[in-house]
Amino acid sequence: MADVEFRKVRKAWGKVVGVADLDLSIRAGEFVSLLGPSGCGKTTTLRMLAGLEFPTSGEIRIGGRTVNDLAPGQRDIAMVFQSYALYPHMTVEENIAYPLKKRGVPRGERGPMVARVAEMLQLGPLLGRKPRELSGGQQQRVALGRALVRDPKVFLLDEPLSNLDAKLRGHMRAELVELHRRLGRTMVYVTHDQLEAMTMSDRIAILEGGVLQQFAPPQEVYREPANRFVAGFIGTPSMNLIDGQLAQTGGRWRFEAPGLALELPALPPGTPGGEACLGLRPEHIAFGSGPLEARVALVEETGHETIVVVELPGGLRLTGRTAPGMALRPGEALRIAPDAAQAHLFAAGPSGRRLNAPAAGPGRAAASVSVPASAAHAGEPS
Ligand SMILES: Nc1ncnc2c1ncn2[C@@H]1O[C@H](COP(=O)(O)OP(=O)(O)OP(=O)(O)O)[C@@H](O)[C@H]1O
Ligand SMILES: [Mg+2]
Structure with a gap:
């Protein structure tokens, strides 16, 4: 009650x-x-x-x-x-x-x-x-x-x-x-x-x-942030929010921004193409290898982890986190791999509402544990 x-x-x-x-x-x-x-x-x-x-x-x-x-x-x-x-x-x-x-x-x-x-x-x-x-x-x-x-x-x-x-x-x-x-x-x-x-x-x-x-x-x-505001507000460092273009070709969804192109898992039917915002949590970018080239802009050692800011060729900056001890120096070139399966997608414009379903698969091992509780809450009026 x-x-x-x-x-x-x-x-x-x-x-x-x-x-x-x-x-x-x-x-x-x-x-x-x-x-x-x-x-x-x-x-x-x-x-x-x-x-x-x-x-x-x-x-x-x-x-x-x-x-x-x-x-x-x-x-x-x-x-x-x-x-x-x-x-x-x-x-x-x-x-x-x-x-x-x-x-x-x-x-x-x-x-x-x-x-x-x-x-x-x-x-x-x-x-x-x-x-x-x-x-x-x-x-x-x-x-x-x-x-x-x-x-x-x-x-x-x-x-x-x-x-x-x-x-x-x-x-x-x-x-x-x-x-x-x-x-x-x-x-x-x-x-x-x-x-x-x-x-x-x-x-x-x-x-x-x-x-x-x-x-x-x-x-x-x-x-599963409901919109762009929540996505950017919850989490430290904040989720990377990237404005770009969403397009579907040959049944595959692709998101593009300067220096970044990412193939996305299937999106719900009726998802609009065109301008959109891609959200990537810092922990969902892998460093050292991957399809994108980047340059280290900033390194912050907190002790238990390292926060890394990289810059893509188009000038776009992304924040990531890695285990401590990965020797990264500002100016250094490196390759990165955003985990598309973990990406969040939001509508362009003021609502910024969520467009994709939350990720399912590995990396969600811990998250899936909380699903029953979430499901129980979901039916309640809020
Ligand atoms: N008595 C009042 N007259 C006019 N505007 C008010 C009054 N009280 C609050 N507001 C406005 O209502 C809005 C919400 O204020 P509120 O105090 O609830 O914010 P808050 O979320 O508690 O912020 P904070 O974290 O700074 O305490 C603000 O824009 C504030 O300026
Ligand atoms: Mg207050």
């Missing part, structure tokens, strides 16, 4: 559209990330769910109940804001207990509830401290504690890890996943960090310009 549902929800301020006709159906207990670049409508979506912002039109449901006219306090949600604004004059314990106090939970009952949350977040030794005596990561956990102590139906988290350093972020990411597993509550998590969304979510809702682009499990979003 859907726990949280947006039905044709729109939010506009005059001519500014924050969220456009959003349809989204989140299952009970699911961890869903709202992901997209700055200004795409993530916070607006979350604030409408929290009751802090009212939709211009459309319906929002929580647990089967329309909540459009309910105040935040009546929605059985808890929200952690990006700026976690703790009360500076209160101790950690008082900060966590505050939502309970406000709801009139008797003093005697508050203690054990706070203790349980403090234990979960390893805040026990810090209960007597004031926020200014805590590190950023500790403050972050107190803010989480203040939400957790309520045990709401749905947790809303707006970039809750944004103020932490990389190491602490990684740590808190794992803690949140574990917390979600233990609590089994629905969580809606806003982030512009694709790594967070990919590693934590059951499903990711990708927004751009207030419009939902795709709503699918992480593996599916990566393997």
